[in-house]
Amino acid sequence: EVQLVESGGGLVKTGGSLRLSCAASGFTFRNTWMSWVRQAPGKGLEWVGHIKSKTDGGTTDYAAPVKGRFTISRDDSKNTLFLQMNSLEIDDTAVYYCTTVGRITLFGVVYYFDYWGQGILVTVSS
Amino acid sequence: DIQMTQSPSSLSASVGDRVTITCRASQGISTYLNWYQQKPGKAPKLLIYASSSLQGGVPSRFSGSGSGTDFTLTISSLQPEDFATYYCQQTYSTPMYSFGQGTKLEIK
Numbered sequence: 586e587v588q589l590v591e592s593g594g595g596l597v598k599t600g601g602s603l604r605l606s607c608a609a610s611g612f613t614f615r616n617t618w619m620s621w622v623r624q625a626p627g628k629g630l631e632w633v634g635h636i637k638s639k640t641d642g643g644t645t646d647y648a649a650p651v652k653g654r655f656t657i658s659r660d661d662s663k664n665t666l667f668l669q670m671n672s673l674e675i676d677d678t679a680v681y682y683c684t685t686v687g688r689i690t691l692f693g694v695v696y697y698f699d700y701w702g703q704g705i706l707v708t709v710s711s
Numbered sequence: 712d713i714q715m716t717q718s719p720s721s722l723s724a725s726v727g728d729r730v731t732i733t734c735r736a737s738q739g740i741s742t743y744l745n746w747y748q749q750k751p752g753k754a755p756k757l758l759i760y761a762s763s764s765l766q767g768g769v770p771s772r773f774s775g776s777g778s779g780t781d782f783t784l785t786i787s788s789l790q791p792e793d794f795a796t797y798y799c800q801q802t803y804s805t806p807m808y809s810f811g812q813g814t815k816l817e818i819k
Contacts, residue, residue, distance in 0.1 A: 696808070
């Protein structure tokens with residue numbers, strides 16, 4: 586059974602930093618692209634960024650609002666995904682989900698977020 | 712950036728109803744369109760990928776269709792457990808995936 590368990594959330598002041606972790610089990614983590622998605626209170630879903638598997642280069646991409654402030658990394662030896670968040674702003678307040686990125690080749694390569702963690706709340710206050 | 716717009720934003724329906732939710736992309740995205748269901752306090756769940764492919768374990772009353780800019784999610788006969796918020800997501804302009812704003816499906 587696939588399990589994704591986020592940790593490390595909490596309350597932080599604007600300008601501060603926080604590091605989220607996502608412990609993965611039940612699948613071959615090292616071969617899997619991983620993503621972070623967030624949801625502000627009462628709002629919709631927003632993609633934050635992703636990291637490819639090392640066999641696919643291990644590169645990262647980020648949404649514009651977090652680029653330069655957030656860093657995604659992975660430790661394949663510990664089956665763990667990380668999200669380092671620096672220079673936090675009020676608008677970063679959200680529940681943060683880690684997800685697996687599924688891929689299937691049909692007419693092209695189709696991506697989808699097939700497994701999600703339970704989410705972890707990050708609150709940024711002034 | 713590709714913008715995804717869902718309609719309606721909210722919808723009231725009864726158990727047994729047939730319901731359709733629409734998602735429109737600001738530019739053509741072929742069939743790179745996924746649908747998710749989210750219940751209050753829970754993580755989203757993948758329902759459909761590539762516009763019409765049903766994720767494993769998802770009931771067959773859910774179906775998706777569309778290509779280009781216009782897509783629909785249809786629930787053929789609403790069940791009590793289907794009342795939730797539904798999101799579409801485009802994965803055409805990878806890696807800049809974007810979601811629709813959501814459609815809240817409520818009990819009438």
